[in-house]
Amino acid sequence: MTIKYKTIKEIKKMISQKEISHKEIIQDVYKLVKENVNLNAFITLNEEKSLKKAENFDNNPSDSSLAGIPIAQKDLFCTKGLRTTCGSRILDNFIPPYTATVIENLENAGCISVGKTNMDEFAMGSSNETSYFGNVHNPWGDNLVPGGSSGGSASAIAAGIVPAASGTDTGGSIRQPASLCGITGIKPTYGRISRWGMIAFASSLDQAGPMARTVEDCALLLNEMCSHDIKDTTSLDNEIPNFEDNLNNSLKGKKIGVVKDLDLSSLDKDVIEVYENSLKEFISMGAELVDVSLPNLALSVPTYYVVAPAECSSNLSRFDGVKFGRRSKDPKSLEELYVQTRSEGFGDEVKRRILIGSYVLSAGYYDAYYKKAQQVRRLIKQDFDKAFLSVDVIMTPTTRGPAFDIGSKGSDPIQMYLEDLFTISANLAGLPAMSLPNGNIDNKPIGLQIIGNFLDESSILNFGHMYQTKTNWHMFSPEGVIQ
């Protein structure tokens, strides 16, 4: 009995039918971790405590919704007593004294956090190549990137090690690796999930979300992850619906926005074909396509690469070697303490973004860059508001193509930044968005992005789930279709 490639729903059934004990599940997870050690998906494991928790569930059965479900946590969520590195050398010895709200929510629902997953350093990257702890590999091909920054989480699920993982998405960091690893991932509306305990990259864009094999599982996870948190003033106190309620609603007459300003001509023929095939699938379920205009969409990448670095340049100032994390040895002066600690502790991509951010915020440039970017951001949001007057969801490809080779884009940051072209706008506008598998190109999965209106996760879950009832792309694994 193994939980390899199993969904949360399936594992819950196995538990309730007593096919497997809680302890056996966790033991199986660590067996799978060891079998897949080459993926480098985990930075830190939590074996002893996880086994103890599982034994507890065996001895005292629980009716919590996710009792005993193994979950991998992205290593930028603070976990009390468990090392949290954010993929960075500067935090390679950091053991937080507290736990992030979203992790607490999941654990309160019964989830067992089996380990901390590898990621691009401070979530800055789209290939998991910027991690201090080394590349993560894509289970679909050893030389392929898993995407980033939540690459460890995506890789662990795609390899069937865990049914679910937490991720964070600042410009596509859940959706892009979900697309490249052939799994499902959701970035909810900004503010749905508390940011307390999430190590900040760009505070106004960062949002945690679930990653899993199916839309259904994501809905289950979302139910537990979302909460209004008084410790995060940007956390929303709107009513949180039961995200499982509308999964099976009919799509008849529902409207899908297709962005006419989106120039797909630079994409591979295969990618366009996969995308158009899924649109046809939705039409066959009764949905209609409606052209929508997002005239400022093309500005989203440059806007993002002003706003996000600006916020990160400030957010990362606290890593100075004074209070926690790595401190450079024997600095001769205060300035040396700062310069050496940060030079040694941060990787190139993080340094690049701190430099860009400091530049765009500096006196004399603020108005031309940061202020302008915020204005454009408002325009992008207004474009979406207008578009959602006439449609229920908007669809685009999640990525420009399937997983690329490790090292193939390393020397050109601009090429890497363009990876986020389709995903970034949802972060800038604060909207919920999902990626789910919708095809394979050269035996590499690729995803479809569904963007929803503000607070309307239910619609994207509905479209996504209905798609997964008609197609089996989500059932593909690197070893073939899961039976």
Place this chain on the structure above:
Amino acid sequence: MSWETVIGLEIHAQLSTKSKLFSGGSTKFGAESNTHVDLVDMGLPGVLPVANKEAFYKAIKFGLATGAHINQISSFDRKNYFYPDLPKGYQITQMTKPIVEKGSIKVSTENGEKIINITRAHLEEDAGKSIHDLFEGETGVDLNRAGTPLLEIVSEPEISSAKEAVAYFKAIRQLVTFLDICDGNMAQGSMRCDVNVSIKKIDSKELGTRAELKNINSFKFIEKAINFEIERQISVIESGESVVQETRLYDSDKNETRSMRSKEEANDYRYFPCPDLLPVVISDKELNEIKDNLPELPEEKQKRYISEIGLESSEAKIISSSKAMADMFEEASKKTDDAKMTAKWLVGDISALLNKENIEIDESKLSPENFGKLIERISDNTISGKIAKSVLEEVWENGNDVDEIIKAKGLIQIQDESLLEQIATQVLNSNPDQVAAYRSGKDKLFGFFVGQVMKETQGKANPKSVNEILKKILS
């Protein structure tokens, strides 16, 4: 050549909230290092600030009392710079939308009353403290103070002398203590200020280049630092050079200001809106509630003391000059029917003692209860005014209870008239020459007899009774 001085003050007043501006950490002064520090104050990865409404209410009180505009939507910005006692590498402050704008305050100067305009008053978090002298070759960081709410009160450059700057600071201090939003304790750093000083030719309309004097925390040093700086700038200009824009540090030991950093070396703080905090909205209801509950301010108190209690205007002014004085007066008056006598003692003997020791009344051992009791014992004739002075001295020394001092020392006034008559007769009998002189017209000797009786009774006789008895015997 004649020079005119232009001064602007940035006063940092620590708001007396229970918890910090963005966390639940305690703001109590004097605790062991790094014990009043929570996750947020430490700036740990992943923590988020939550704005403390109490700090807003206190800032609004200040705004209303200075007739300022209250921004009912105000927001926070980040000021980025590196320093070990700044845990996040940025300070959260209000740059673009401060809670208070455009107020003013009346200041008593040598040349009469002057209105000084207040540009803005904004909320920000304090930094921690770097401790340089405790560890050899290393610097310690104490984050207890980190995150404590400050109200930074920025004046217009309308102050024209060191004395006026001090008067302005005193007026602000008086106001914030009366409003009960800051304890005004300069020694503990609850109020400190940065001073911008420049000079210009009297007929020139353009302001001169200014120097900023950092972090001065006593009235004396403000005056000295400004006067030094004025002289320095005049001599720089008169020697043909020009003043450079810079930050200077006042060294109170040497009584001089020294350059700390020039404009070129100044930080670029890279201000931007703090993405972790939404704008803070103050409702009309909240604003009105604060308005309705504003405490009585010095000027109002002064008027009331004169019209309702009947104090002399000079007494009313002294008593309403500080919150501690006014509190002492009002509390002590509750213990006695004689508010006027309370005022006289406060303005007289007690002020003299305070001046002698150079302390504030709330730093003395005199409690309002004990003070009220002292006045009551005078007015109910238990002790004489003279005895009261000696009782006050003892209370001042050790804070003992007035009634207990009177009892323990047997100071109760002699009320027995026959006993007083006996003593008076004795005094007259033992001074026959003086009695004769008195009778032959030397009226002034009457005082001598009174004094002798008081001496015999060790001051415990009621002077009024002694007067009457002596007159009766001598007539």
